[in-house]
Amino acid sequence: MANIKEIARIAGVSVTTVSRVLNNHPYVSKDKRTAVLETIEQLNYTRNMNAVHLITGRTGAVAVILPYINSFYFSVVMDGLAQAALAAQYRLILCQTNYVPEEELKVLDMLRNKEIDGVIIVSTALKPEVIESYTIYGPVVTCQNSGERQFSSVYIEHYAAFRHGLEYLYGKGHRRIGYCEGRQNGSSASIRQNAFQDFLAEKGLLFDPEWMIFDCMREEDGAEVARRLLDNPDRSGRPEAMMISGDHIAAGLIIEARKHGLKIPEDLAVMGFDNQPIGRLLGITTIDNQLYQMGEAAFGIIHEQINGSSLPVTRKLDYRIIERSTV
Amino acid sequence: MANIKEIARIAGVSVTTVSRVLNNHPYVSKDKRTAVLETIEQLNYTRNMNAVHLITGRTGAVAVILPYINSFYFSVVMDGLAQAALAAQYRLILCQTNYVPEEELKVLDMLRNKEIDGVIIVSTALKPEVIESYTIYGPVVTCQNSGERQFSSVYIEHYAAFRHGLEYLYGKGHRRIGYCEGRQNGSSASIRQNAFQDFLAEKGLLFDPEWMIFDCMREEDGAEVARRLLDNPDRSGRPEAMMISGDHIAAGLIIEARKHGLKIPEDLAVMGFDNQPIGRLLGITTIDNQLYQMGEAAFGIIHEQINGSSLPVTRKLDYRIIERSTV
Structure with a gap:
C-alpha cells in the first residue's frame, strides 16, 4: 500500500497538502486537491486512520x-x-x-x-x-x-432514593424490613446499605443482620433468599417487607415465595429497583433510576x-x- | 508534548531507533535503549499509540x-x-x-x-x-x-434446533401449534420460520397464520400474545402449544396466561429458546443455544x-x- 509520502511525491505536492486533503481541510487549492485525489485513485490508496489520528490528535x-x-x-x-x-x-x-x-x-x-x-x-x-x-x-x-x-x-442519589423507598414501605405499615443487595463493597451498594441502616436506626426498627443479604446478582439468588426466609417457620421471625436492589432479584424472590403459598404483598411486601421489564410484568413496585x-x-x-x-x-x-x- | 523526532534528536539516535524502543523491538543496543528511555523520562513523553499502530500495522x-x-x-x-x-x-x-x-x-x-x-x-x-x-x-x-x-x-443450526423443539411438542401429543418470533425478516428468524412451516406441512398439521406472531421483542409482547390468544373463547380455535423464540417472551406469555386462569402446560404448552435465567426460574422448557x-x-x-x-x-x-x- 502506498503511504502519504509516496502520494505526495507522485502528486507533486507536500505531505501536508495530502494530509489536508485526507482530512477535508479547507485550505487546499482545487488543482492540488484534484492531483492528490487522482493519485490516490491511481494507487488505490486506503486511508490509514492511524495516520489521520496521529495528525489530528483525535481518535473519535x-x-x-x-x-x-x-x-x-x-x-x-x-x-x-x-x-x-x-x-x-x-x-x-x-x-x-x-x-x-x-x-x-x-x-x-x-x-x-x-x-x-x-x-x-x-x-x-x-x-x-x-x-x-x-x-x-x-x-x-x-x-x-x-x-x-x-x-x-x-x-x-442512591441514599435519597433508597430512603424514599423505605419510607414508602414504612408508610404502608411495615416495620420488620429486610434488604437484598449485590456486591457488599460496591460504591453505590455501600451508600444504599448506609441508607438502610440509618433509616432503621432513626425509626427505632429492628435491625436483624440475617435480613441484610449480599451477593444477590441473579434471579436465582432472589429465589434462594425466599427459601432462606421461609426456613423460619415462625412468621414473626421473618421480615414483613423486603427492599431489593434489582427487579430481577425481586422477581426471583416473588416467584419462589408464591410457589410456597405466600401472598404478595399480604404475607411479604416487595420493593424493587431499576424498573426492569420483568418488574412491569409481575407488577413489582419499584424505583425507576433512569x-x-x-x-x-x-x-x-x-x-x-x-x-x-x-x-x-x-x-x-x-x-x-x-x-x-x-x- | 515531545514527539518521536524530538526524542531522537535529543537522545542522538535515529527516529527508527526510538520507535524500536517504544515497541520493545529486540535489535537495539543497550546504550541506545538507555539513551532513549532517559530522554523520554526527561521529557515526560507519553507514547502516542496511533504512532505505534501506524508503525506496527496492528491496532489490538x-x-x-x-x-x-x-x-x-x-x-x-x-x-x-x-x-x-x-x-x-x-x-x-x-x-x-x-x-x-x-x-x-x-x-x-x-x-x-x-x-x-x-x-x-x-x-x-x-x-x-x-x-x-x-x-x-x-x-x-x-x-x-x-x-x-x-x-x-x-x-x-436454527433449522434443526427449531425442528427438534417442534418434534418434542409433537411427541407430547400437541397438534395445534403456534409460534412467536422476533423480526420477520431476520436471517435466523427466516430459517426458524421455514422450519416451522415445513414441519407443519410434513406432519399435515393445521397452519393458521394468526398463530404465527412476529415482532415479539420484549416480555410485554409475550403478555400481549397471551391476551390475543385468550380473546378466542373457543378453546379448539386456540393453539395447544406455543414455540417461542426467546424465554423472556415465553415468560411474559406464561405469567399473563396464568393470570387468566390457564394452566401451563395442561391448557397451553410453552417451549422457549435461549435458556435464560427467567426461564430457569419459571421452569420453562427451552432450547439452549450456547x-x-x-x-x-x-x-x-x-x-x-x-x-x-x-x-x-x-x-x-x-x-x-x-x-x-x-x-
Whole structure:
C-alpha cells in the first residue's frame, strides 16, 4: 500500500497538502486537491486512520469501563451510551473488566497513550483519587457521584432514593424490613446499605443482620433468599417487607415465595429497583433510576468535554417510585 | 508534548531507533535503549499509540456489530466475546447499529481504514455478498452460518434446533401449534420460520397464520400474545402449544396466561429458546443455544485469523433441549 509520502511525491505536492486533503481541510487549492485525489485513485490508496489520528490528535473513540455487560443495569446504561455515540458518530470501546483494577488502569492508560478521546466509567473498583489523577490526560466521566473530585459525573442519589423507598414501605405499615443487595463493597451498594441502616436506626426498627443479604446478582439468588426466609417457620421471625436492589432479584424472590403459598404483598411486601421489564410484568413496585438516560447523559458530557469545555460537570438525575402491586 | 523526532534528536539516535524502543523491538543496543528511555523520562513523553499502530500495522482492536446491546441474546454473546478479548488483551469496539445498513458499512470501512484488526458481526442487516467483499481488508467473523461465502462463522443450526423443539411438542401429543418470533425478516428468524412451516406441512398439521406472531421483542409482547390468544373463547380455535423464540417472551406469555386462569402446560404448552435465567426460574422448557460459547468462539476465530491463519473457518455449536415443566 502506498503511504502519504509516496502520494505526495507522485502528486507533486507536500505531505501536508495530502494530509489536508485526507482530512477535508479547507485550505487546499482545487488543482492540488484534484492531483492528490487522482493519485490516490491511481494507487488505490486506503486511508490509514492511524495516520489521520496521529495528525489530528483525535481518535473519535471513547472507552467505557464496566464490570460485565450481561446484566440489566449495565446493558441499559450501555444502550443509552451507544445510542448517543451513534448519533454523534463516535465509537465506543467496551472494556468489560470484571472489577479487576489492573484492567481498569490499562483502559485509563489508553487515555494517556492517546488511543481514545475520553473514558466513561459506569462502575469501577478504582478509588476516586486514582480516577482523578488521570484527568490530566483527557476527560473522564463516571456514573457515580464524583463529589469533590475533579472529574465529571452523572448519577442518581442512591441514599435519597433508597430512603424514599423505605419510607414508602414504612408508610404502608411495615416495620420488620429486610434488604437484598449485590456486591457488599460496591460504591453505590455501600451508600444504599448506609441508607438502610440509618433509616432503621432513626425509626427505632429492628435491625436483624440475617435480613441484610449480599451477593444477590441473579434471579436465582432472589429465589434462594425466599427459601432462606421461609426456613423460619415462625412468621414473626421473618421480615414483613423486603427492599431489593434489582427487579430481577425481586422477581426471583416473588416467584419462589408464591410457589410456597405466600401472598404478595399480604404475607411479604416487595420493593424493587431499576424498573426492569420483568418488574412491569409481575407488577413489582419499584424505583425507576433512569439507567438509559444515565448512559445518554454520560456520553453527552464526555462529548462536550472532548470538544473543549474543560470544567468538570456533575449532573444529577431524578428517580421516582413506581407504585404497582407488591407493597 | 515531545514527539518521536524530538526524542531522537535529543537522545542522538535515529527516529527508527526510538520507535524500536517504544515497541520493545529486540535489535537495539543497550546504550541506545538507555539513551532513549532517559530522554523520554526527561521529557515526560507519553507514547502516542496511533504512532505505534501506524508503525506496527496492528491496532489490538476488533469491532463488534450488533443491533442493540440491551437484550439477553446480544448481551450474553457480548459477554463471551468480552471475556475472550480480555484474556487475549484485545479491545472491542461495540458498534450498536440498530440494523441500519449505512452504519454497519461504516464499521466495515474501519477495517479498510486499518482502524481495527477485524470485525465480528453478531447480527446484521447486510447481505452476505457485501460482507464477503470486505474480507480483502481483513478478517470478518459472523455469528450466523456463512454457508459458501468466503468468511468465517460460528453458529447453531436454527433449522434443526427449531425442528427438534417442534418434534418434542409433537411427541407430547400437541397438534395445534403456534409460534412467536422476533423480526420477520431476520436471517435466523427466516430459517426458524421455514422450519416451522415445513414441519407443519410434513406432519399435515393445521397452519393458521394468526398463530404465527412476529415482532415479539420484549416480555410485554409475550403478555400481549397471551391476551390475543385468550380473546378466542373457543378453546379448539386456540393453539395447544406455543414455540417461542426467546424465554423472556415465553415468560411474559406464561405469567399473563396464568393470570387468566390457564394452566401451563395442561391448557397451553410453552417451549422457549435461549435458556435464560427467567426461564430457569419459571421452569420453562427451552432450547439452549450456547450464546456465551458463541461469543467466545467468535473471538477465538478472529484472533487466530488476525495472527495469520487466513482460510475461513466455520464452527458449528451444539444445541440441546432442556426439559422442564411447561410442555
